[in-house]
Amino acid sequence: MxxxxxxxxxxxxxxxxxxxxxxxxxxxxxxxxxxDEQLLRWQFDCSLVPGWHVAAPTVMLAWLGDTIVGMFxxxxxxxxxxxxxxxxxxxxxxxxSPLYRRHNVAYxxxxxxxxxxxxxxxxNGANPMATKLxxxxxxxxxxxxxxxxxxxxxxxxxxxxxxxxEGLGLDAAERFCERYRAEIPPGGPVASGSTVxxxxxxxxxxxxxxxxxxxxxxxxIVGTARDARFVRWRYVHHPRLRYEVRLAMRRNDGSVIGLTxxxxxxxxxxxxxxxxxxxxxxxxxxxxxxxxxxxxAARELGVAYVDFYCSSATVARGLxxxxxxxxxxxxxxxAFPTRLQPLETGRFCMTALMRLPSAMRGQLNALxxxxxxxxxxxxxxxxxxN
Numbered sequence: 601m602x603x604x605x606x607x608x609x610x611x612x613x614x615x616x617x618x619x620x621x622x623x624x625x626x627x628x629x630x631x632x633x634x635x636d637e638q639l640l641r642w643q644f645d646c647s648l649v650p651g652w653h654v655a656a657p658t659v660m661l662a663w664l665g666d667t668i669v670g671m672f673x674x675x676x677x678x679x680x681x682x683x684x685x686x687x688x689x690x691x692x693x694x695x696x697s698p699l700y701r702r703h704n705v706a707y708x709x710x711x712x713x714x715x716x717x718x719x720x721x722x723x724n725g726a727n728p729m730a731t732k733l734x735x736x737x738x739x740x741x742x743x744x745x746x747x748x749x750x751x752x753x754x755x756x757x758x759x760x761x762x763x764x765x766e767g768l769g770l771d772a773a774e775r776f777c778e779r780y781r782a783e784i785p786p787g788g789p790v791a792s793g794s795t796v797x798x799x800x801x802x803x804x805x806x807x808x809x810x811x812x813x814x815x816x817x818x819x820x821i822v823g824t825a826r827d828a829r830f831v832r833w834r835y836v837h838h839p840r841l842r843y844e845v846r847l848a849m850r851r852n853d854g855s856v857i858g859l860t861x862x863x864x865x866x867x868x869x870x871x872x873x874x875x876x877x878x879x880x881x882x883x884x885x886x887x888x889x890x891x892x893x894x895x896x897a898a899r900e901l902g903v904a905y906v907d908f909y910c911s912s913a914t915v916a917r918g919l920x921x922x923x924x925x926x927x928x929x930x931x932x933x934x935a936f937p938t939r940l941q942p943l944e945t946g947r948f949c950m951t952a953l954m955r956l957p958s959a960m961r962g963q964l965n966a967l968x969x970x971x972x973x974x975x976x977x978x979x980x981x982x983x984x985x986n
Contacts, residue, residue, distance in 0.1 A: 606669065606703050608712035611659040615668075616640070619659060622668040626697050632985055633693070642839045643981070646676030648830060649687045649718065658689070660712050662696065662705045670696035670705040672713055675980065677830065679720045682972070683819035686719030686957065690824075692981035694730060710737065714955075722954040724980030731951055739953040740964035745975060747950075748908045748916050749936050750782030750895065750924040756872050756904035757936070764945045765934040776934055782906065782923035784892050795852065796889040801836060801845035808856040809847060816857075817881060821912070822956075822967050823974035826859070826879065834978065835861050835879075840985045843878070846893060848886035858882020860890040861978075864901055868942040873901065877908035878978035880915050887918025895922050905936060909950060909982075914971030950982060 611619055616637065624634035633640045644657035662670030672694045679688035691713065696705035714721065714737065724745070726734065735741060751757045757780075758773035765773070799805070806828030813827050824830065835843040841863055848858035861879035866872070875898045882890055898906050908924070910916060916924065927936060935947040952975055954964055967973035977983045 605664060606700070606705060606708055607663050608660055608708055609663065610654070611644075611656050611661055613656050615661060616657065618668055619657075619661065619671065622671065622697075623693075627693070627695055636840075638839050639985070643692075643984075644673045644675060645833070646674060646689065648678055648825075648833060649676035649689070650678055650685065651687065652676060659693075660709050662700075662709055664700060664703075669700040669703075670709050672709040673981070674713065676718075678825040678827075679823065680818040680825045681719070681822055681957065681960065685825065688720035688722060688824070689713070689716070689718050690980040691721065691723040692725075707733065710734075719957050720954060722952065722975075722980065724950065724952045724975070724977075725982045726951045726953055731953060734953045734955075737955070738961060739955045740961070742911055742952040742954075742964065742968055742973070742975065744929055744949040745909050745911055745952055745977075746913065746916075747927045747936075747938075748910070748919055748924040749780045749927050750898075750906045750919065750922065751777045751780040751904070752782060752875075752895070752898045752906060753902065753904050754778055754781060756902075760867070760872055760874075760904055760937055760943070761934050764937045764943060766945070768934050773934065777905075780905070780923070780925050780936075782895055782898075782919075784895060784922055795850065796857070796885050797849050797851050798889050798893040799847050799849055801831070801847060803832070803836075805847055805849075805856060806832070808849070808854070809859060812856045812858075816883070821972050821974040822960075824979055826881065831859070831861075841983075844897070846890060848882050848889050858886025858890050860894055862894060862897070862906075863983075864903060865940055867940045870943065873903045874940060875901065875903045875906040876977065876983060877906060877919075878976050878983055880908060880910065880919065881974075882918070884918070887915075888921060891918035891922045891924075894919075907936065907938070909977035911952070911968055911973045911975040912971040915974065950977070952979075 646658040658674040660672040673692045674689040679686045754777045757777045761773040843863045862877045938948040
């Protein structure tokens with residue numbers, strides 16, 4: 601148990617400055633959350649959680665007297681559980697000062713979070729130690745969130761692969777990238793499709809998206825509620841990153857039938873860019889149109905490749921139509937780099953864990969196999985500025 605002298609409590613307004621100093625001194629000097637209060641407030645926002653009214657950043661803090669000795673960040677949302685709405689928090693920045701780890705600070709923070717009583721607690725990108733601790737308190741694991749790759753420019757992608765995979769020459773990298781080349785099929789309809797138009801997000805279209813979300817999507821998946829309120833908060837009004845939000849609309853009646861979100865990320869210290877798709881939802885006609893529009897945008901922007909992390913193979917079918925392939929996770933094949941700030945070598949497995957409501961425990965792997973769990977790289981803290 602946590603030592604009696606250690607107490608845990610949610611961050612208050614007066615705790616923000618000490619928290620930022622703690623991040624700088626104990627986590628990493630110069631970390632963006634130690635110097636950007638607006639981003640800190642956005643990152644740890646629980647305004648979307650049903651019934652919550654918390655103004656300060658939702659960070660569970662561990663204190664020894666007047667000194668912060670640990671933190672656990674919470675990003676809140678509404679969760680759809682196959683049509684039933686629930687409350688949820690995504691966990692990140694779980695850290696205890698090394699000087700006080702013998703006091704079980706990390707575990708005390710976890711227990712305090714679970715005692716908040718939200719329906720779903722989840723995290724994305726957990727390390728092995730965190731995974732072990734979370735599994736001990738009824739979290740279930742998605743061992744490696746699948747990643748789809750579409751190469752747009754073979755020579756640019758090959759340069760990145762050759763620099764990130766030891767012993768891989770440029771010629772071999774180019775041959776490998778050809779296998780992942782994404783192209784709009786020749787002779788097919790134009791990117792917007794013959795019956796579907798792809799449009800940039802406009803706030804007045806939010807109601808139409810909500811109709812589609814509520815009537816066609818929410819009842820079929822388990823995952824963060826991607827309604828218009830979430831889209832605006834997570835993407836349209838992100839304080840630091842610029843996302844492109846595109847909607848698929850039927851030409852004949854103006855109804856919205858799909859959505860995709862992406863951003864372009866430049867590799868630090870290099871000229872290459874990569875497109876990160878973070879949402880891809882829609883009926884088959886919308887998927888086709890959105891995939892072609894996304895690939896066309898990637899070509900125009902000159903990116904090396906496009907990637908999409910998602911737990912559901914069902915929603916990636918439209919991307920597969922234009923040549924995206926599920927990335928192999930075997931060590932005998934080169935790895936497309938994931939971490940670009942700076943460019944990092946090695947294979948990155950994004951482990952997700954969820955603690956579902958008691959009536960649903962034990963179902964996570966079945967939800968993944970059936971395509972009903974919808975979890976992407978934007979959930980939690982995986983698509984972020986460094």
